[in-house]
Amino acid sequence: MVHVAYLMLLLPLAGFLVLLTVGRRVGDPVAGWIGTAAVGGSFVVACIVFAGLVGLPADQRLVVHNYYTWFASGGLSVPVGTQVDPLSMTMCLFITGVSALIHLYSIGYMKADRDYSKFFVYMNLFVFSMLLLVLANNLVLTFVGWEGVGVCSYFLIAFWFERDAAASAGKKAMIYNRIGDAGFLLAIFLIFFKTGTVTYESGPGGGIFGQLSHLGGGTATVVVLLLLLAATGKSAQIPLFNWLPDAMEGPTPVSALIHAATMVTAGVYLLCRMNPVLHLTAHGMTVIAVIGTATAFVAATIACAQQDIKRVLAFSTVSQIGYMMLAVGSGAYTAAIFLMVMHAFFKALLFLGAGSVIHGLEDEQDLKRMGALRRYMRWTTVTFSIGWLAIIGIPPLSGFWAKGDVLDNAFAHYPGLWVVALLTAVLTAYYMSRLEVLTFGDEPRWDTVGPHGEPAHHTPHEAPLIMLVPLVVLAVLSLFGEVINLPWAHTHSLNSFLAPVFSADQYVDGLTTTRQWVLGLADAVAAVVGAVFAIILWRGAAVDKPAWEPAFLQRVWYWDDAYDLVIGRPSQRLAVFCAWVIDGRIIDGAVNGVAHLAKVTGTAARRLQTGYARNYALGIALGMALLVAFMLSRTWWG
Amino acid sequence: MSLSGAWYLGLSAIVFTIGAIGLLVRRNVLIMFMCIELMLNAANLTFVTFARMLGDIGGQAVVFFVLVVAAAEVVVGLGIVVTNFRRRATTVADDLDALKG
Numbered sequence: 001m002v003h004v005a006y007l008m009l010l011l012p013l014a015g016f017l018v019l020l021t022v023g024r025r026v027g028d029p030v031a032g033w034i035g036t037a038a039v040g041g042s043f044v045v046a047c048i049v050f051a052g053l054v055g056l057p058a059d060q061r062l063v064v065h066n067y068y069t070w071f072a073s074g075g076l077s078v079p080v081g082t083q084v085d086p087l088s089m090t091m092c093l094f095i096t097g098v099s100a101l102i103h104l105y106s107i108g109y110m111k112a113d114r115d116y117s118k119f120f121v122y123m124n125l126f127v128f129s130m131l132l133l134v135l136a137n138n139l140v141l142t143f144v145g146w147e148g149v150g151v152c153s154y155f156l157i158a159f160w161f162e163r164d165a166a167a168s169a170g171k172k173a174m175i176y177n178r179i180g181d182a183g184f185l186l187a188i189f190l191i192f193f194k195t196g197t198v199t200y201e202s203g204p205g206g207g208i209f210g211q212l213s214h215l216g217g218g219t220a221t222v223v224v225l226l227l228l229l230a231a232t233g234k235s236a237q238i239p240l241f242n243w244l245p246d247a248m249e250g251p252t253p254v255s256a257l258i259h260a261a262t263m264v265t266a267g268v269y270l271l272c273r274m275n276p277v278l279h280l281t282a283h284g285m286t287v288i289a290v291i292g293t294a295t296a297f298v299a300a301t302i303a304c305a306q307q308d309i310k311r312v313l314a315f316s317t318v319s320q321i322g323y324m325m326l327a328v329g330s331g332a333y334t335a336a337i338f339l340m341v342m343h344a345f346f347k348a349l350l351f352l353g354a355g356s357v358i359h360g361l362e363d364e365q366d367l368k369r370m371g372a373l374r375r376y377m378r379w380t381t382v383t384f385s386i387g388w389l390a391i392i393g394i395p396p397l398s399g400f401w402a403k404g405d406v407l408d409n410a411f412a413h414y415p416g417l418w419v420v421a422l423l424t425a426v427l428t429a430y431y432m433s434r435l436e437v438l439t440f441g442d443e444p445r446w447d448t449v450g451p452h453g454e455p456a457h458h459t460p461h462e463a464p465l466i467m468l469v470p471l472v473v474l475a476v477l478s479l480f481g482e483v484i485n486l487p488w489a490h491t492h493s494l495n496s497f498l499a500p501v502f503s504a505d506q507y508v509d510g511l512t513t514t515r516q517w518v519l520g521l522a523d524a525v526a527a528v529v530g531a532v533f534a535i536i537l538w539r540g541a542a543v544d545k546p547a548w549e550p551a552f553l554q555r556v557w558y559w560d561d562a563y564d565l566v567i568g569r570p571s572q573r574l575a576v577f578c579a580w581v582i583d584g585r586i587i588d589g590a591v592n593g594v595a596h597l598a599k600v601t602g603t604a605a606r607r608l609q610t611g612y613a614r615n616y617a618l619g620i621a622l623g624m625a626l627l628v629a630f631m632l633s634r635t636w637w638g
Numbered sequence: 639m640s641l642s643g644a645w646y647l648g649l650s651a652i653v654f655t656i657g658a659i660g661l662l663v664r665r666n667v668l669i670m671f672m673c674i675e676l677m678l679n680a681a682n683l684t685f686v687t688f689a690r691m692l693g694d695i696g697g698q699a700v701v702f703f704v705l706v707v708a709a710a711e712v713v714v715g716l717g718i719v720v721t722n723f724r725r726r727a728t729t730v731a732d733d734l735d736a737l738k739g
Contacts, residue, residue, distance in 0.1 A: 609739030613670075613731045614662050621658055 001052025002063045004045060005082045005135060008092060011042040012128040016121060023117030032107035035120030039103050039127050043096035050089050054497075061086055061500055064137050064201055075196050083137035083200060087337070087501040090494065091134040091269060094341045098261045098348050099127045101470035105352050106253040108466040109359060119159065119251065126152035130262050134269060138199040139188045139208075142270070146184060146234065149263045150177045156254040157247045169246035176243040180233015180267075187226035191277075194219055200273065209276045220277055224284030227274055228291065231267025235321045237295045242560055244318055248310040252355030255310060260317045260351050261344035268324045268340055272333045275502055279331075289329025289410070293417040293424075296322025298557060300427035304434070305553035308365045309354050312435050316391065317347055319424060323406050326421060332409035333502045334495050335402070338485045341494075342402040345481050346390040349474035353384030356467055357439060360460040361446060367435065368543050369454060372444040376460040379468045381440050383475040388436045390478040392429040393527040395520070401482040404523050411519055422526055429530025437538045445543065487516065646687040654680035667719050667729045671712065678708045 015038025023031045053061050066081035082088075103123060110119050129148025136142040158170025192198050195211035215223065231237065236244035247259045258264070271278060271288065278285060296319045303315035320343050327336035358365055360377055374381040390399040403425065411418040446457040462468075485494035537548065555561065657676030664670055682701045689697030723729055 606739030609737060611735030611738030613734070614665075617661050621662065 001048050001055070002084050003065065005049050005063075005065070005084045006067070007045045008042050008049065008096065009082075009128060009131050009135065011038045011045065012124045012131065014038060016124040016128060019117055019121045019124060023121055026117070028111060028113075028116040029107050031117035031120050032103070032110070035124050036100060036103040036107060038124055039096060040100040042127065042131070043093075043100045046089070046092045046096045049084060050093055053084060053086070053089055058496075058500060062201060066137070070141070076192060076198070078138060078140045078198060080141060081137040081199075082135045084135070085201075085501055086497045087269075087272060088134050090337060090341065090498065092131060094344050095130055095134065095262050096127070098344050098474075099123075099130075099257060101473055102253050102257040102261075102348060102352065105256075105355070105467050105470040106251075108464045109253050109355055110251065113251075115159070119156075122152050122155045122159070123254075123257070126156070126258060126263070130266070133266055137201065139191065140198050142273075143181075143184060143188065146230075146266060146270075147181065149258070149266060150174070150181070150234070153177075153247070153258050153263055156258060157250040159250055159254065163249070165246075166249040169243075169249040173243040173247050176240045177233045180230045180240055183226040183229030183233070184270075187223050187230065190219065190223055190226065191215075208274075212276055212280060215277060215280055220280035221284045224271075224274075224278055224281050225287065227270060227277075228284070228288055231271055231325070232291065233267070234270075235264050235267030235325070236318045237267070237291055237322060237325060238298060241295060241299065241318050242556065242563070245306075245311050245314040245556070248308070248314050252310065252351060252358060255314070256348045256351030256355065259314065260347040264317060264321055265324065265340045265344070268321065268328060268336055271325075271328045272336060272502075275333055278328070285329050285331060286414075287329070289326050289414055289417055292322045292325025292327075292329055293410075293414075293420050294322070295319070296326065296424045297420050297427070300424045300431065302553050302556050303431040304427060305549040306431075307367050307549075307554075309357065309367055309370070309435065309439065310351070310365055312367070312431060313347070313350055313354060316350075316428065316432065317343075319428065320347065320391070323403060323421065323424075326410050326414075326417060327406040330406075330409040330413040332405065334485070334498050335405035335409050337498060338494055339402040339406055341484070342390070342398040342478070342481050345474055346387045346397075346399055346478040349383060349387035349471065349478055350391065352467070352471055352474065353380050353387060356380040356463040356471065357384075357460075359463055359467070362457055364446060364457060366450075366454075367438040369446050369450055369457075370439045370444075371442050371446065372440070373460055374440040377462045379462060379471065383468075383471040384440070385436065386475040386478050388432050392432050392531055393425060393523050394531075395524050396482070398478050398481040400520075400523065400527070401486065404520050405485070405487075407523055408516060408519050411515075422522060425523060425526040426530040429527045430534045433531040433534035434538045437535055438543065441535075442539055643687050643691040646683060650680045650683040650687065653677075653683070665730045665732055667722075667731050667734075670731060671715060671719075675708065675712075678704060 015035050018038075019031055019034055023034075026034070053063070056063075063084040064081060065084075066079040068080055070078045070080045072078070103120070106119065106123065110116055113119065126149060129145045129152055131145070133142050133145025133149060136145060154170045154174045157173050158167050161167045161170070188198060191208055194214045195208050196214075197206065197208055197211065199207045201207045201209055212220075232240045244259055244264065248255055250259070278288075299315045299318035299322060303312050303319065306312045306315060320339070324336040324339050324343075327333070327339060356377065357370065357373060357380060360373070360380070361370065364370065386397070390397040393400040393403045395401075407418060407421055407425070410421050446460070448456055463471075537545070552558065654677050657673040657680060660673035660676065661670050664673065682704055685697040685701050685704070687697075689695060719729065722734065726733065728734075
């Protein structure tokens with residue numbers, strides 16, 4: 001059953017092609033159903049392949065299939081092939097599952113949009129690219145998927161491109177990702193240069209993981225740092241994280257699918273996929289852990305002061321991916337994947353819930369203009385609240401276990417980073433509770449005219465059924481998703497399933513059971529402290545608390561301003577210099593100078609043309625005389 | 639008695655010089671034409687002289703060509719002069735300076 005893995009790729013691709021050709025004609029809502037069916041079919045195939053893979057003995061759960069050779073040149077041979085193993089199937093299952101739910105939700109959310117069918121064209125292409133990224137059996141094909149999701153992200157961020165902010169956000173995402181992609185390309189070049197192959201496990205040259213001895217010395221560290229650069233771009237980590245909050249200009253289902261659940265975890269996936277190389281370099285691992293922790297903390301502080309419901313969630317995503325990076329840096333890949341899957345559930349749920357709120361409140365995104373929505377949007381409130389409790393890590397919801405795994409492993413490897421990560425957990429609880437209270441709690445603030453003259457809204461309405469179904473499914477998954485990796489069942493869980501890929505049972509890590517209980521208790525206390533503090537602080541009618549929303553945090557630690565100062569303005573000055581000095585003076589000067597020279601010589605030479613025949617005749621006579629003199633001189637003295 | 643070839647060549651040089659100087663110093667187009675004729679005929683005289691001195695008929699033959707060309711030149715040249723006189727009522731060469739740069 002494993003050999004049908006290619007169908008997973010072909011179904012969304014077929015959906016993309018069908019929608020591309022007839023999408024506009026069939027329109028709303030048939031186009032949406034076609035897109036959803038394609039991705040849903042892909043999910044069914046993923047389940048079949050997964051069942052087939054589980055049916056194999058644990059040490060044979062690696063099925064590589066090369067379909068054809070894309071190109072071969074010298075020693076380089078790039079096959080188009082799939083690699084079905086526990087890691088790629090774990091990814092495929094949650095990608096196709098969450099994608100199918102979000103496609104379903106989009107049928108309702110995008111209703112009556114002018115480019116309804118185009119939305120699903122991009123979404124199906126995105127799912128195809130993401131699956132290609134995950135299923136590819138070599139780095140080059142992974143890079144194709146990597147670029148594919150990048151370009152779909154660009155299309156979908158700038159989906160409402162008539163809005164200047166959306167168009168700019170799309171460009172920003174594209175440019176930040178380009179920087180990361182350069183790192184990815186250099187890593188591929190270096191790996192091929194050293195090992196002579198780009199495939200992971202087998203195939204021509206035996207695969208990278210069979211050639212690790214060639215990556216000795218500092219090479220592995222350089223490779224890992226380049227891959228980390230790629231990951232910081234795609235997964236929005238320091239220093240390339242600023243594009244993700246701006247990406248919220250896209251439609252909310254896009255934010256849920258691409259900028260929370262799937263695409264932004266591609267960097268984490270890449271590092272997990274390359275884990276044998278990561279093992280070669282302790283320094284590289286430390287850098288990954290530090291970057292992850294720093295990002296988690298910085299993004300969490302920023303999220304505390306944002307007013308836009310989607311921006312809070314965006315910074316929360318950045319922060320959570322920071323946790324995943326911390327796990328990768330601790331060598332706890334399983335914990336990273338576990339958090340990635342759980343995060344996909346509860347963050348998709350939160351975004352879709354936010355979309356439902358925005359939908360119900362006539363596109364209002366300002367937290368300060370919400371409130372009391374629990375009375376009007378019961379289903380959204382209940383499901384969103386489950387997501388809220390999950391992300392802040394209240395036991396026994398999924399987030400508690402996933403984040404607990406990460407923190408346990410961080411404690412075992414980097415106690416210093418563990419302190420920061422725990423502090424981040426408090427902040428997470430704080431900003432998410434603030435969001436929850438401001439949105440659903442207390443009294444309405446949307447029924448009056450806003451402080452900046454925003455008109456009062458009508459009474460909010462609950463989302464249609466088609467949007468509620470995904471919310472409920474994701475809420476159930478956020479509640480019970482942790483069963484795949486509970487600590488006391490770690491011999492029959494995600495942990496043991498992924499063990500062949502990560503070549504070790506990852507759970508133990510030297511932590512005794514008592515310490516695990518203590519650490520778990522610390523996580524729970526952190527969550528409760530943050531949540532209770534936020535609820536006490538933000539309940540009540542007064543929502544303007546400038547002291548708790550300092551400009552430093554609202555302006556994203558002045559990160560954008562710093563880039564503007566260091567890169568933006570000097571680049572602009574350089575461009576102005578090129579335009580006015582290089583182009584205006586030097587290049588135009590050369591061209592105009594040649595013309596001027598011709599003019600001056602022409603002006604001087606025209607004096608020779610008197611127009612008097614006698615002058616010309618004199619010239620002829622003198623010329624003749626000279627000629628004769630010359631010939632005579634040759635005769636006499638020659 | 640017969641004169642030596644040098645006399646003929648001397649005469650030819652004198653006539654040519656008269657023609658050349660006349661062409662340069664006179665303003666009247668018709669006079670300038672006559673000067674050109676003088677120069678052409680001086681050249682003809684040289685040809686004939688050398689033909690006689692060297693016993694080569696080629697020089698005399700060239701004279702015929704020169705005469706024909708001179709006749710043709712006069713036809714075209716006088717045509718231009720007449721046309722120009724009709725338009726500008728002048729035969730002064732310096733008035734015809736339309737080609738001045």
